[in-house]
Amino acid sequence: MSLKIGRxxxxxxxxxxxxxxxxxxxxxxxxxxxxxxxxxxPVAGSLTAVKSDQTVTLPKGSAFNGEGEIFIENPEGTIxxxxxxxxxxxxxxxxxxxxxxxxxxxxxxDVGVTFAQxxxxxxTIKPAPPATCSTPEGACVSLxxxxxxxxxxxxxxxxxxxxxxxCETTEPLSLPLTETATLxxxxxKGLHFSGTTTIPSIxxxxxxxxxxxxxLTTTLSGPNNPYSIFISPPPPVExx
Numbered sequence: 001m002s003l004k005i006g007r008x009x010x011x012x013x014x015x016x017x018x019x020x021x022x023x024x025x026x027x028x029x030x031x032x033x034x035x036x037x038x039x040x041x042p043v044a045g046s047l048t049a050v051k052s053d054q055t056v057t058l059p060k061g062s063a064f065n066g067e068g069e070i071f072i073e074n075p076e077g078t079i080x081x082x083x084x085x086x087x088x089x090x091x092x093x094x095x096x097x098x099x100x101x102x103x104x105x106x107x108x109x110d111v112g113v114t115f116a117q118x119x120x121x122x123x124t125i126k127p128a129p130p131a132t133c134s135t136p137e138g139a140c141v142s143l144x145x146x147x148x149x150x151x152x153x154x155x156x157x158x159x160x161x162x163x164x165x166x167c168e169t170t171e172p173l174s175l176p177l178t179e180t181a182t183l184x185x186x187x188x189k190g191l192h193f194s195g196t197t198t199i200p201s202i203x204x205x206x207x208x209x210x211x212x213x214x215x216l217t218t219t220l221s222g223p224n225n226p227y228s229i230f231i232s233p234p235p236p237v238e239x240x
Contacts, residue, residue: 041232042231043231052219061092064231066087085123098153117147123145142179148174175195175227179192193228193231
């Protein structure tokens, strides 16, 4: 197998800038192996409940941490890349305002929101046809990351609630994250995912929860809810 190091030098240099990357020297029969680490990449995104046309936006401070194992080869002059990507998105608790039908009256309610990934997401990187990428330069890849997350709501001050009442989805919602781009675009511009998901029903504890859970479920739960997630490279560190 012939590796044209000159053509993939830009890919290697960019991956190296991520920090913590190891490169295994290629042999005559092996691809070049790189292991980039993604440290505190900023995350932005949103989820819209179509039933009530309400959007929850992820707060500043959301971050992605993970690592990858990528094999780069160049058979017959076409750069190919494949491998795996594993990581976790962390989101600090934040506040949002939802309009809920309290006693049949649409009422703005301030709630605390938590977004917790359900275990590490393990994704695959596979070669994709060059025509599916926006530029012919570099290795065109398809990235698929099946992720799941639990969403929680802390509610106070409705239905006679005097102490915080924590409600959450009855099961994790699935986020089938997919993206097609060149390997260079993924590591320089970041990962951009969009799609739709089903928001599961929402449960709350206690007697108040018997009423509030159905209200949240009626307002938010159901299929075909659009989401978008953007994972961007961190800004360069300024030298003192």
